Amino acid sequence: MSIPFGSGAHHDGSEAYLSDPNPELGDTVTAFVRVPNDADVRRVVARTVNDAEPFRLEATLDRTSATEQWWRVDLRAHNPVTSYRFHLADGAGRTTWLTGEGLQAWDVPDTADFRLTTEHDPPAWVRETVWYQVFPDRFARRSDGGLEAPLPAWAHESGWNDAIETGEPGSMTQMYGGSLNGVTEHLDHLESLGVNGLYSCPFFPAHSNHRYDASAFDRVDPLLGGDDALRRLVTEAARRGIRVMGDLTTNHSGNHHEWFTSAMNDPEAPTRSYYSWREDGSYEAWLDVPSLPKFDHRSSALRAALYDGPDSITGRYLGDEFGLAAMRIDVANMTGRLRDVDLNRLCSTTLRATMRAVRPDAWLVAEHFHDASSDLDGGGWHGTMNYTGFTRPVWTWLLRDDVEISAFGEPGSLPIRSGRDAVRSARAFQSRIPYSVALTNMNLLGSHDTARWAYATGSPELHAVGVALLMTWPGSPSVFYGDEIGCGTDASYDVTARQTFPWSDRSGWNHDLLETYRELIALRTRSSALAVGGQRWISVGDDHLVFVRESRDERLLVHVSRTGHPPVRVGLGALGVGGAHVIAGADASVDGGSIRLEASGPTWRIVELTDPL
Template sequence: MEAKIGYQIFPDRFFSYYNRGNTPWDMPIVKDFNSGKRLYGGDLKGIEEKIYYLKKLNIDFIYLTPIFKANSNHRYDAKDFFEIDPVLGDAKDLKSLINKLHENKIELCLDIALNHMSNESDWFKKALNGEKEKAFFRYENNDFTYWRDHRSLVELNLENEELQKILWKDENSVIKKWTKLGVDHWRLDCAYDLGFEILEDIVKNIKSLGENHEIIGEVWAYPKDWIKIMDGIMNYYYTIIIINLLNNKLKGRTASDILKKTIYDSGLKILKSWNMLSSHDSARIKNIFGDKWKLAVAMQFTLPGSPMIYYGEEIGMEGEHDPFCRGVMEWDNVNENNETLKFYLKLIDLFNNSISLKKGKYYEVISNDDEILAYYRKYSSIRDGKLIVINPTSQEKEIQLYFEESWLLDAMHLFDHFSDNELYIEMGSVKGKIPPNSFGIFHMKEKEYKTYSAYKRL
């Protein structure tokens, strides 16, 4: 089992091929009553046109927020799960995209909101008329139930056996139709609303088409119990640790204790879980972390899990909470002089060429300074080991670190991938200085001398 790099796309804002939107591509995002209705016209064919860019980024899979016919630009209010929103294209466009992605060794993860659907769907209109579809929706205390009381999102009665067959059980069900078309993986929206038993049944039915299909759940909670059912979760538990650490609301020592327990409880499936920093549901990274954004991204790529890049973060796009985090992709900023893009490309390359970051075990590192967070990743040998050190404070720190590595040989050094900083190995511990508001990803060099190597028989 190993981690992958994902790339999240909000389809309406990535690239428009057919120009079917109702809003000019260059119109700034506006927050008003119509925010959820404005369609900039991004589509499936547009994503296909940009696969060369995704290939250059060297990501492993893309995750698309919902593409089914809906009543909004975010499409979490599906009107028909069996039909692709015509603004985005049709089944032929999806199949063409899948084929082109697979040709470039990129997988596709689709998003589906099974907990609820639009109050303007045909099913709900029939339910209001007292037809059999009324049984498809949750009904309590003489009223239908709505997700977080949003009247546009009517909750589905997923305990209904006929509905289960339509959505995921039958061979021509929603989930199986699109999986058979070529969809590799699924992200289950509001997985926490579905409950354990229903989640287990959905996972079982998807896996019946092949164990290679991965199911990731949207869960804003401690991973332990949820990760037992699915292949992984969107690991927002990491997110809050990173936010509070970098905002100096959480000591490095305490963050280390929490991470160790979380990773231990999650087991290997933590590698498939998505390391989240931003998404369509949150402000963008630079808005959240300010000058410490590189520290956050370094943790995203080095903690056990699959880093998920929200489109545009790699080129430095900014935006506060919804709807401003859903701006159109700024293609003019995709160039070789973009410093943010250079940073991401270097980090992606390091991840892809590091077996310790993709598959390695997580080791706790004890620091002499409680404000420092440090951890160690290793797969099989110190040759592939990475020591990560985060200094979220405004002071330079003189550190001494202690961790489980018997091949830390005295009087040798560890070298940072992102700076000229070096740490010195002293009697099996590691010491040195870490600049303020900085991170380091340290590794060994097999030879520090012209002829001599302390690791020659390793």
């Protein structure tokens, strides 16, 4: 069967193609397959897997239009995760499979099958949320410019405009004096940007500026303003419709943590079981970094202290005392895993249970830098930081060609790839998880662990193309503080990316870029298609991407390019609509029943599709 890339049969796990994307166990769900008439498809059969045994279900023709057919079949959510795919046959007897990676005219393994999950219960609000990530020490000091508390002996103070130290130990001990009170006093900036979620890197006491080496979990670092500063931040953010997410490390603590020092000083200490010990009495550490001793989640006492139950650390910060709406789990991929021990699933499901008990609409997102699909069936983490399924494909497509960046586990400099290869990569990762999980992944162009997006692209125009993708991709987008004004044009790796926000030098802000962020964030937070819609690929070339996001009541076409390319003409009939008009970005002509998409350089545009056929 020969079906063009952009006009082939389509199905995804969104509400546009499933009667219920989040079924209960045993529910029957109606699935729809969209097929162009010129594909001459005569038969569609669903193959579902129940109890590890494949079953076939004949689909029926539901409706037709001048350009396409819609086939339907009832599927049963037989298992907590039920996989399915479609078998298509045309009039000449040729057959092909339709899976999450698209159409294949050969037999393929089940890894890319569509998936119904009955265990995924994410809060509805997260799909409508745009996050803003802050690194507390670098975002803002309090209004009087002073420190919240005297610096400890391990730290040294820098002025707000001083250069970042890149050597050791200075890069970890240099403190600029930003605090949670400083964040609160600058919430107007977040509100004007239009974001409705605030993600803060850790706020616990520690012995570094990044605070991923916590020395305590039961209190907020006095250097950041203490417990009252966090309460004030959450309260004031809520007044502006902004939810706050914390950042907890469940894989390790710092070696100055009171739990660890007690365990080191006394082999009989109650906290001795909290950590992983070798036979010779030494301790396991994250990536063998001595300052980061690794937890042992076989300890029920550790679980109770850290995340199991309303009285745990997690329960306390999500509860009424602080009121966090979500928790990002640092090093989630390694949590509970050490050689022959793998308790990662226990950790994630216990965290979820605590959330349900304390704050049922809380969100749980995992840090993960590579293929997270085995941990994302819907029953554990709600989603992951989508470095593999979004960040890396977008970087390899839009990366400037005059720098070398080592990131995301690449053994060397990141390659520059074609649009076709970038999409293949993104679809491969997305296809391996339920689509409902993809909608609650966190997408990002950069973070405290990467180079700055402004450095990676080298131009405001390419930067903006990436932002357009960020705000239109399935998932919950996150903006790293300062990216919206073009910060970090020389920030080539994570340490230099953690710069102070230039509040006093607004002349250096890229105000055009800031308006682009505002425009796209406003669209993202009001669009049902971008919140819960499917993703249908229309046209992909080396230098351009075109896809449609569609919910039951809205359809948006997205066109982005990294450079100029020959015009792409898309027929409205092939899109299943009768009308179209640009609502954001570059203009486009609509005439003769088609949309003409042109680009003379880096370009983005969003077209609303109307009058469904």
